[in-house]
Amino acid sequence: MSRIGVFVCHCGLNIAKTVRVSELAEFAATLPDVVVAKDYKFMCSTPGQEMIQHDIKQYNLDRVIVTACSPLMHEKTFRKVIENAGLNQYLLTIVNIREQVSWVTTDIEEGTAKSKALLNGAVYRARLLAPLTSRVIDVNPDVMVIGAGIAGIQAALELANTGKKVYLVEKNSTIGGHMAQFDKTFPTLDCSACILTPKMDNVLQHKNITMLTYCEVSGVKGYVGNFDITIKQKARYVDHSKCNACLACTEKCPGKGVSEWDEALVKRKSIYIPFPQAVPQKPIIDRESCTFFKKGKCRLCEKVCEQKAIDFEQQDTFIDVKVGAIIVATGFDLMDTKPLVQYGYGKYPGVYNSLEVERLFNSAGPTSGKVTMRDGKEPQSIAILHCIGSRDKNHHEHCSRVCCMYSLKFAHLFKEKTSADVYQLYIDMRAAGKGYEEFYNRLSEENVKFIRGKGARVTESTEEPGRLIVEAEDTITSKFMKIPVDMVVLSPAIVPRAESKDIGRLLNLSTDKQGFFMERHPKLAPLSTMSEGIFIAGVCQGPKDIPDTVAQALGAAAEALTIVVNDKMELEATTAMVNPASCCGCQNCVRVCPYGAPGFNYEKRVSEINEALCKGCGLCASVCPSSAIIARHFTNEQVLAEMEGLMEF
């Protein structure tokens, strides 16, 4: 016989509006084994908590059911409550009648009926609950940061400054990310490199940061506090421990590759550093374009290298590291605008995307900061087209957030560097940010022509070859316009990095419709993920500007620190175990476990679960055909009993 207490929360009107809470409590009181049932306005408030604790003692309760919001919200709160009253924390059941009932119906009859069914199931299940003991594990104090753009750099520096060791993994040969490609930053127009490169240098100098450039995360095992990471160091063909960065090799190299850094606007050498302030300032060889790798002859770089650092035999190597927490800051790509044929990107040389234009402005860029087009001429008229592929149901529904502001920045820089007429074709001008509206006002006075209407099409002029015609509707005057220009700048949708899919898979991160990583809670846990110990920062979570990215990076660093600051941590007791007598040896559990917890004992021909690795997701139990796997706290008996209770309705 159990002694169950049921506590029904109104959550103000959140629940009470569509569930008759007092009727629910009265109903609960009629159920077998329920000793006391009460409803209260805010069960999570101090008086609510005290009421539960009081009743546990007064009625000598041994099970507590709280019907309230999602367990994601307050399960921890109520576990503490009953633990402080002397009950094992796993003797609590939360029935979610808010997210799963009151918020998804407007019908109070329906809401009350479903709440009763769920509660009845919970009572059935509660009887079978068993006290469990949480596990205490050692925590590795180090942190890994994936992606060394401004978000990754900031997070790594912050953690390193607290004395924690950080592995900063970057897939490119230099850190810096997209921010290092920019010339100026809005709205203050301060030089991007001037504020970023000191941070890059700090990373290089910091004794607590291990910088792993030209590396990719290739394997992740383990769990919060104890991740085992395998990192692939891609072959650079230059031994960086010997290289003294004299760069004689890059001068002599006859090979020509496409400069990724300059958005393919120019060629670079085959042995190269991407840009002058790159960190580390040591070259790599691009195998694709290298004359030696292509033709088997050359090795000029090897001849001029006094340090004997060139190594054509170098292979990819693998580095194993252990960390306690992970920050993912993999950043973004621009949407490929070639498929949007109406804008002629890739077809007309006068059409540019925004990152290419960033490089045109940059003094270290392909034109040394002069605004000249692919034909070498300075444009006399320029149209900047907002929202290409974003805010567009056919492509990406989301707003890319930064395009309005950087388009204004472009307009300003065009005005500063050329005598061209500049047109802005926008749907809405979104300038919500500190100093942003002011920046917009400033631009309004700089003789930039604002046209409220989305650019519809770019065609080549039939009268003046080389000139482009931008077609749009000015929605203010309802006039259809054809604007002849020399240069068109597209502001494409910001999308997650192509590789972020693989990272997401390795780390079990879920993504939203657009592929951005999902946060645990959009408001209250915006940097956490559903995988404990893994945090996200920057644009990989959704489009945002530099200030927001930096703020997130600092937040993610703090979140990671809350884990690695302790040497021990408590883990959920809800792990799985195998009953060897029932195990049929099919190894389904071994194959489906995302954490590698079950292993097969070939001698005994049964599976065994390493509880240190088990996260209690229950996949193994659900694929076990002979029900040999017991998922603690969600045993087959408990789940079946709950279903039986539900089915009674």
Add this chain to the structure above:
Amino acid sequence: MTDFKKIEENLKTEAGRLLKEGLVTVVLSYGKGFDENHPMPYAAKTIADVENIVFNQYCNYNMARYLVRYPQGTKIAIAVKAADSRAVIQLIQEEKVKRENLVILGIPVQGMKNPKTGEVIDSKTTCGLYNPVLYDILLGEEVHGQKNALPYEVLAEYEAMDKDARWEFWEKELNKCIRCYACRKACPMCYCDPCFIDQSKPKWADKAPQSPGNMMYHLTRFHHLAGRCIDCGECSRACPVDIPLYLFHKKVAKECEEMFNQKAGMSIEDKPVLVDFRVEDSDKILE
């Protein structure tokens, strides 16, 4: 047509040789039953046993059923027909047996008969292949010019039914079940010990031969065999009350094949499809 006498001779010769040379400790094939129409599964362990081996058009049993009964590491020779070889492959995929411990005696055969009805067994109830997919020694002439197997053709009528009609159909069919578990016994892929249905904690379903326990038993078994059933049809032939179990298995196999582009037991390189995640997997299953 298949020369059954010749295959029987070859089977005896190879079995004798393998046992004599000590390459295997047991040869799984067929032996005499109470009459010619009812041969029995037979495990030859000595050279003297080899004389008892028979092979005729009623030797339907899928001998792969018996592989899991031997301790790991036992060297086994097994006589397999087309679908049987797929069962062996599937068991290798699931690591229940090791390829190196097996000598697979392949039997290409056409014109097997169901002893109950005397009818020729075709792709209606089996996978429709004539030649074994995997073997070490072939005991007869490969069947040439076999027409493209159409194992799912028989589903047309079933698929024409709507959801309610299908439910009604299975309710009617499965209510015939007397819970003798012959289907489970005959199935090479049903190797759980204990089977979920025999468990008492939790008790998954009523053990009396009635609905809904019958439904629970069969639907769960169908589910456990999804992506694993190699379509030998033994369950249906073993069934004393003639439940067309093959229909459900074929339907699931077809869906699996369409969704994941993999057929059970066709290659030892494959991984069991339902517990193997591939990036290119269809998301259709989630819709």
